[in-house]
Amino acid sequence: MRIPRNGRFALLSGALATVLVAAGVAVTGSAEAATTLGASAAQTGRYFGVATSAFRLSDTNYMTILNREFNSIVAENDMKWDATEPQQGRFNYTNGDRLVSHAQSRGMKVRGHALLWHAQQPSWAQGMSGSALRNAAINHVTQVATHFRGKIHSWDVVNEAFADGGSGGRRDSNLQRTGNDWIEAAFRAARAADPGAKLCYNDYNTDGINAKSTGIYNMVRDFKSRGVPIDCVGLQSHLGTTLDSTYQQNIQRFADLGVDVQITELDVQQGGNQANIYASVTRACMAVARCTGITVWGLRDPESWRTGANPLLFDGNGNKKAAYTSVLNALNAGGPTTPGSPSVSPSASSQPPAPGGCSAQVTLNSWNGGYTATIRVTAGSGALNGWSVGVTVPSGGAVTSAWNATNTGTSGQVTFRNVSYNGQVPAGGWTEFGFQGTGTGPTATPSCTA
Numbered sequence: 001m002r003i004p005r006n007g008r009f010a011l012l013s014g015a016l017a018t019v020l021v022a023a024g025v026a027v028t029g030s031a032e033a034a035t036t037l038g039a040s041a042a043q044t045g046r047y048f049g050v051a052t053s054a055f056r057l058s059d060t061n062y063m064t065i066l067n068r069e070f071n072s073i074v075a076e077n078d079m080k081w082d083a084t085e086p087q088q089g090r091f092n093y094t095n096g097d098r099l100v101s102h103a104q105s106r107g108m109k110v111r112g113h114a115l116l117w118h119a120q121q122p123s124w125a126q127g128m129s130g131s132a133l134r135n136a137a138i139n140h141v142t143q144v145a146t147h148f149r150g151k152i153h154s155w156d157v158v159n160e161a162f163a164d165g166g167s168g169g170r171r172d173s174n175l176q177r178t179g180n181d182w183i184e185a186a187f188r189a190a191r192a193a194d195p196g197a198k199l200c201y202n203d204y205n206t207d208g209i210n211a212k213s214t215g216i217y218n219m220v221r222d223f224k225s226r227g228v229p230i231d232c233v234g235l236q237s238h239l240g241t242t243l244d245s246t247y248q249q250n251i252q253r254f255a256d257l258g259v260d261v262q263i264t265e266l267d268v269q270q271g272g273n274q275a276n277i278y279a280s281v282t283r284a285c286m287a288v289a290r291c292t293g294i295t296v297w298g299l300r301d302p303e304s305w306r307t308g309a310n311p312l313l314f315d316g317n318g319n320k321k322a323a324y325t326s327v328l329n330a331l332n333a334g335g336p337t338t339p340g341s342p343s344v345s346p347s348a349s350s351q352p353p354a355p356g357g358c359s360a361q362v363t364l365n366s367w368n369g370g371y372t373a374t375i376r377v378t379a380g381s382g383a384l385n386g387w388s389v390g391v392t393v394p395s396g397g398a399v400t401s402a403w404n405a406t407n408t409g410t411s412g413q414v415t416f417r418n419v420s421y422n423g424q425v426p427a428g429g430w431t432e433f434g435f436q437g438t439g440t441g442p443t444a445t446p447s448c449t450a
């Protein structure tokens with residue numbers, strides 16, 4: 001079955017378009033077709049990314065295409081556990097840093113892949129178990145997310161933790177054997193280390209409604225209900241010659257839980273349907289406002305991990321394939337986005353910092369029934385040596401967890417104070433803390449006292 005085509009907003013009547021805009025849904029169309037993948041995705045606030053490696057930065061043909069076409073990159077291997085912590089407690093960020101600095105120099109986003117995974121563990125971790133492994137794993141999350149703090153758009157915090165087949169349960173692994181709560185522990189550690197990054201759970205064979213994707217769906221719903229910080233689900237989408245008829249419906253059901261969805265590792269077996277499947281995947285993402293970006297898992301066919309499948313958008317000479325054109329057209333057809341997309345939008349304007357004092361600004365990431373709030377504390381003309389922020393939590397809701405601050409009270413007027421490591425802020429500088437809550441998020445500008 002074909003994925004329904006939802007990109008044709010040119011056919012919308014003016015009246016319907018008005019209703020959609022009034023409902024807070026921006027509609028973008030194809031008035032001016034962009035000519036690169038990144039630019040066309042950006043028209044609807046999305047990104048279009050590619051998996052790459054630091055050693056490719058010196059390949060001229062490759063980098064010409066990468067720089068021209070993409071507005072996001074992800075490390076295919078350079079930020080994995082074996083690459084970043086080859087010996088316990090000894091971290092190597094050289095290649096990850098090279099990728100980040102290239103992206104920053106071109107204004108590209110960076111996805112982080114992947115903090116914890118049963119595969120590509122360094123050999124020292126493969127041999128560990130129990131609380132020693134748990135502690136090492138959480139330390140890894142903390143160290144790596146801290147190193148890249150502020151530079152990563154979205155982290156794959158946990159990769160491929162669910163089993164294939166019909167069980168809908170977890171995959172056995174050394175990490176799983178440390179206790180079922182290892183995933184939420186990882187997400188909490190990642191949030192504390194880099195509150196600005198979106199935190200994703202990422203997996204494959206989840207490209208439709210099936211037992212595995214339903215297991216993940218249930219985990220995300222549970223995390224949301226208990227205040228475990230999670231912002232996004234990555235659907236890898238390593239695809240064969242057919243596309244599951246429930247592909248878009250599956251994206252939508254995750255979005256309806258209040259998380260973003262990202263297509264994280266797209267590649268499609270070459271064959272009669274390749275261009276159509278690429279187009280259908282792109283249209284499905286474009287049709288869901290919270291599907292915020294697509295990443296292809298490699299640039300030119302011969303470099304794909306799927307030897308012989310030719311599953312990418314460029315051939316070995318760097319020429320655009322038919323699949324490239326079908327993706328570009330689908331991106332240019334437009335789709336709905338939430339204002340300020342991706343889903344985080346500033347909800348209250350900042351006050352100019354009082355001389356010597358501080359100001360606080362809140363950014364909300366909301367879903368039906370809950371939210372996370374990120375609060376930026378900005379120092380005025382003098383340095384801060386401790387701060388507290390007062391937030392009015394709307395009635396009916398409550399704070400369920402906080403990071404990088406301690407709170408007094410959970411409902412009504414709640415006060416957040418700095419923790420040991422973020423009380424000192426230089427003049428004009430800022431620090432951020434966050435909290436998760438039930439109900440609707442605070443909209444009033446918080447007070448800040450230094």
Ligand code: 9MR
Pocket residue numbers: 076077119120159204236265305
């Ligand atoms: O493409 C990656 C390949 O170069 C590595 O050898 C392989 C190691 O397991 O990992 C590949 O990337 C995987 C990604 O990290 C997670 N999802 C599946 C990807 C393809 O195997």
